[in-house]
Amino acid sequence: MTEEQTTEAPEEQETPEAPEEDAPISAPTKPDEETEEESGQFPRSYVEKLRDENAKYRQRAQRADELAHELHRSRVEATGRLADPTDLEFSDEHLEDVEKLTQAIDVLLTRKPHLAARRPAGNIGQGTVSHNTSTVDLAGLLRAGAN
Numbered sequence: 001m002t003e004e005q006t007t008e009a010p011e012e013q014e015t016p017e018a019p020e021e022d023a024p025i026s027a028p029t030k031p032d033e034e035t036e037e038e039s040g041q042f043p044r045s046y047v048e049k050l051r052d053e054n055a056k057y058r059q060r061a062q063r064a065d066e067l068a069h070e071l072h073r074s075r076v077e078a079t080g081r082l083a084d085p086t087d088l089e090f091s092d093e094h095l096e097d098v099e100k101l102t103q104a105i106d107v108l109l110t111r112k113p114h115l116a117a118r119r120p121a122g123n124i125g126q127g128t129v130s131h132n133t134s135t136v137d138l139a140g141l142l143r144a145g146a147n
Contacts, residue, residue, distance in 0.1 A: 071095060081105050083117045 069090055076085035076094075079102070088094075088108055094101040109116050 068092070068095060075101060076105065079105060080117055081109065082115055084115070087115045
């Protein structure tokens with residue numbers, strides 16, 4: 001072997017070996033937030049906080065809707081024109097303007113008059129009856145029943 005060949009051989013041996021294919025390649029470690037921001041995702045704690053806040057607002061909105069429907073039913077009932085106040089369909093306009101509520105009831109009663117409230121009038125045979133009962137005449141009652 002020549003001197004050149006012997007000098008080349010040690011150089012080849014001194015070169016670092018390539019990493020094994022099976023060994024995992026580790027990325028430089030960064031805090032979770034930086035990694036998640038770079039990947040376009042928010043931290044889990046932030047997302048959970050937003051979900052909780054959103055759930056709270058959904059519950060408030062649902063409660064507000066329930067109260068609006070109850071107010072609508074109460075206003076229709078206060079008019080006394082419908083037998084069942086739930087017969088009139090809910091509308092936000094009815095809550096804002098009493099005139100629109102009255103018009104809606106008029107239109108409904110024009111189309112379906114059987115939905116109107118019915119109030120008995122006159123003597124229907126129930127309740128207190130005003131008679132002059134200062135004295136009871138049993139003999140007169142027997143005479144009236146004998147005829």
